[in-house]
Amino acid sequence: MKIPYPGAIDCDLHPAMPSVAALMPYLDEYWRDQLANRHIDRYPFVLTSYPPGAPLSARPDWRQPSGAPGGDLDMIRRQALDPFGSSLAICNVLHGAVALFNADMAAALCAALNDWVATELLDREPRLRASIVVPVHDPGLAVDEIERKAADRRFVQVLMLAMGEMLLGRRLYWPIYAAAERHELAIGVHAGSTYHHAPTAAGWPAHRVEDYVAQSTAFESQLLSFLAEGVFQKFPALKLVLIESGFSWLPTLLWRTGKTWRGVRPEVPWIDRPPAEIVRERVRLTLQPVDTPRHDPQILARTLAHIGSDRMLLFSTDYPHWQFDGEDVLPEGLSAATVRRLMIDNPLETYPRLRPAAVAGDTVGDAARQEAVR
Amino acid sequence: MNVPLRQASPALGLTIVDCDIHPAYRSPKDLHPFLPARWREHMAMFGEHLRQGLSGQLAWPRMMASGMRLDAFPNEGPPGSDLALMRRQHLDANGVECGMLMQLSKGGMEERNLDFAAALSRAVNDWQVEAWVKPEPRLRAGIVVPQEDADFAVEEIERRAGDPAFVQILISPRSSDPLGHRRYWPIYEAAQRCRRPIALHVQGFSGGHASTGSGWPTYYLQEHYATTTGMQTTVMNLVFEGVFERFPGLNVVLIEGGFTWAPALGWRMDKHWRRMRAEVPHLKRPPSEYLREHCWFTTQPIEEPDDPKHLAEVIEWIGWDRVMFSTDYPHWDFDHPQQAFKFPLTEEQKRKVFRDNAKALYGLP
Numbered sequence: 001m002k003i004p005y006p007g008a009i010d011c012d013l014h015p016a017m018p019s020v021a022a023l024m025p026y027l028d029e030y031w032r033d034q035l036a037n038r039h040i041d042r043y044p045f046v047l048t049s050y051p052p053g054a055p056l057s058a059r060p061d062w063r064q065p066s067g068a069p070g071g072d073l074d075m076i077r078r079q080a081l082d083p084f085g086s087s088l089a090i091c092n093v094l095h096g097a098v099a100l101f102n103a104d105m106a107a108a109l110c111a112a113l114n115d116w117v118a119t120e121l122l123d124r125e126p127r128l129r130a131s132i133v134v135p136v137h138d139p140g141l142a143v144d145e146i147e148r149k150a151a152d153r154r155f156v157q158v159l160m161l162a163m164g165e166m167l168l169g170r171r172l173y174w175p176i177y178a179a180a181e182r183h184e185l186a187i188g189v190h191a192g193s194t195y196h197h198a199p200t201a202a203g204w205p206a207h208r209v210e211d212y213v214a215q216s217t218a219f220e221s222q223l224l225s226f227l228a229e230g231v232f233q234k235f236p237a238l239k240l241v242l243i244e245s246g247f248s249w250l251p252t253l254l255w256r257t258g259k260t261w262r263g264v265r266p267e268v269p270w271i272d273r274p275p276a277e278i279v280r281e282r283v284r285l286t287l288q289p290v291d292t293p294r295h296d297p298q299i300l301a302r303t304l305a306h307i308g309s310d311r312m313l314l315f316s317t318d319y320p321h322w323q324f325d326g327e328d329v330l331p332e333g334l335s336a337a338t339v340r341r342l343m344i345d346n347p348l349e350t351y352p353r354l355r356p357a358a359v360a361g362d363t364v365g366d367a368a369r370q371e372a373v374r
Numbered sequence: 375m376n377v378p379l380r381q382a383s384p385a386l387g388l389t390i391v392d393c394d395i396h397p398a399y400r401s402p403k404d405l406h407p408f409l410p411a412r413w414r415e416h417m418a419m420f421g422e423h424l425r426q427g428l429s430g431q432l433a434w435p436r437m438m439a440s441g442m443r444l445d446a447f448p449n450e451g452p453p454g455s456d457l458a459l460m461r462r463q464h465l466d467a468n469g470v471e472c473g474m475l476m477q478l479s480k481g482g483m484e485e486r487n488l489d490f491a492a493a494l495s496r497a498v499n500d501w502q503v504e505a506w507v508k509p510e511p512r513l514r515a516g517i518v519v520p521q522e523d524a525d526f527a528v529e530e531i532e533r534r535a536g537d538p539a540f541v542q543i544l545i546s547p548r549s550s551d552p553l554g555h556r557r558y559w560p561i562y563e564a565a566q567r568c569r570r571p572i573a574l575h576v577q578g579f580s581g582g583h584a585s586t587g588s589g590w591p592t593y594y595l596q597e598h599y600a601t602t603t604g605m606q607t608t609v610m611n612l613v614f615e616g617v618f619e620r621f622p623g624l625n626v627v628l629i630e631g632g633f634t635w636a637p638a639l640g641w642r643m644d645k646h647w648r649r650m651r652a653e654v655p656h657l658k659r660p661p662s663e664y665l666r667e668h669c670w671f672t673t674q675p676i677e678e679p680d681d682p683k684h685l686a687e688v689i690e691w692i693g694w695d696r697v698m699f700s701t702d703y704p705h706w707d708f709d710h711p712q713q714a715f716k717f718p719l720t721e722e723q724k725r726k727v728f729r730d731n732a733k734a735l736y737g738l739p
């Protein structure tokens with residue numbers, strides 16, 4: 001179904017990443033020299049998870065004769081913001097820098113990308129917000145980047161990939177969560193892999209479609225990792241957002257984790273109440289791709305009942321990925337109250353920096369913008 | 375048809391065999407004439423599906439112009455894609471009598487979709503003949519096959535076995551299992567049957583495992599070294615799985631993976647085998663003997679000890695009949711035939727390393 005009224009907050013929008021050449025002005029002399037001499041400025045930095053020609057990577061009517069889908073701001077306004085009446089949209093720029101092994105190079109490219117996003121997207125379109133892209137596998141450098149961008153309150157989240165070096169709940173990564181909590185940033189874990197490991201426990205499947213299907217198993221493992229390691233207890237204000245994760249798998253996780261926890265609680269004594277309660281309070285999931293069947297809205301309604309909360313889903317278009325046709329961004333089977341929650345209330349509860357008070361009279365943001373431009 | 379030049383390298387006074395030359399596509403479209411429409415469409419839509427996080431580039435960006443010699447860029451296309459330039463700059467200038475093509479990209483060796491891998495393998499083998507060996511008979515092709523599909527690999531090897539353009543069989547040393555695993559044995563059986571060596575050239579793409587046993591390295595400096603530890607474990611595994619006992623006619627060429635480690639590896643294998651031989655009764659002789667008999671090594675990137683004579687001693691240990699010169703043209707760490715060795719070779723050593731060892735191994739005239 002269509003959006004019933006304007007004002008939705010789109011929690012997953014993908015502007016095309018800029019070329020490395022476009023990032024050059026945001027890099028220091030050493031990196032400009034390195035990237036040019038090594039011809040790295042000619043590399044595509046496309047994540048294996050999103051080959052540009054694949055059907056999932058862009059809706060056919062959102063593709064352009066030339067240039068990448070989501071590659072210019074007018075296109076984003078015309079295709080992704082205006083048709084859905086979105087009041088705000090969070091940009092998650094998927095960039096291959098996060099899959100580099102060289103953490104110094106990854107950090108430099110992430111920083112340049114974040115500055116480019118601020119200047120080329122956020123400064124020019126007031127409806128846009130963004131995630132901070134960080135070199136996750138070097139938490140020290142990741143924290144540096146969070147600290148560098150945190151003053152700009154248009155950045156509302158820290159972006160990570162679902163399949164990286166290690167499970168994300170590990171204590172090694174906790175400095176990232178401490179910084180995020182300190183600055184009222186959510187942690188966003190987005191579908192995709194650095195392929196530093198096989199994408200499934202069974203190894204390397206042959207087809208891309210298998211990698212996409214298997215993403216949900218990565219989200220299950222990550223969610224359980226955050227839970228089991230005690231991240232939610234250590235950082236009581238932190239929100240975890242699973243992006244492009246689907247959600248039909250969530251009831252199983254809640255049930256099974258609850259059951260096993262009752263048997264093994266002494267192993268993880270910090271989990272002091274049923275895991276489902278913690279998950280419902282602290283974890284959010286973006287809407288698209290909706291992975292319950294379209295033909296039977298009852299299944300969606302029952303799945304949400306099994307999840308046991310209408311506060312967990314966040315409206316998203318996943319633009320320009322091909323998850324729905326026309327303007328039918330909302331699945332059938334949602335009550336009016338649930339639609340209102342996922343369009344507006346849930347995103348505002350998830351992202352402190354989206355709340356009107358945080359945006360109105362945005363003096364901090366103005367200062368940060370000036371800083372970024374300078 | 376061009377008559378092969380037989381002019382000696384001015385520096386060496388003899389023509390040479392270069393065991394590692396990298397051709398390149400002018401663009402990926404060069405493969406289109408050799409790919410069925412179904413796979414051309416697949417390539418456009420999905421590209422290759424490799425075991426790494428980045429598409430269309432290497433996960434450790436190379437140094438120096440994507441890892442290329444700056445003077446090897448033709449007016450159009452990447453280095454290695456222009457035969458005229460390759461002739462002028464390398465084959466003619468360095469007296470190359472015969473050059474071994476190492477086609478590593480888009481040959482299906484690392485492709486996860488094995489149907490696509492088979493199509494790529496066929497296409498790349500056709501392309502090597504049409505684009506390189508026919509116009510330039512000094513060049514020789516390798517039968518590029520996806521080692522993970524042994525049935526197809528055997529079929530493709532047999533399809534090319536009668537063609538003298540192909541002198542060896544290329545598979546990836548970054549395989550899903552270590553190459554001694556018996557799932558790869560049909561490939562070795564076919565290689566032995568058609569009397570072609572197996573060529574293992576170091577690979578930029580992962581086989582699905584970290585490139586060291588302790589995890590992923592950070593810098594290209596480390597990744598470059600990891601090819602030598604990877605080669606050592608591959609050789610070790612071939613030996614201990616009994617591949618050479620099982621296929622006594624099988625020869626293996628180790629390309630760009632270094633060679634000075636070979637004596638030390640032989641000693642270590644023998645040392646541990648003497649204590650542990652009850653575990654591997656299928657080995658009938660000390661492991662180093664299989665290494666000594668069945669493995670050949672290419673020289674580039676050649677090591678440069680402070681005292682060049684140390685390198686001569688190591689080659690003595692390996693055997694002067696097992697080391698073959700290579701340049702790696704047009705890559706940035708190219709070894710020039712005149713400058714590669716920093717100590718004087720005897721005339722006999724020179725002939726062996728620069729020409730005769732390769733001729734004997736590959737049965738070249």
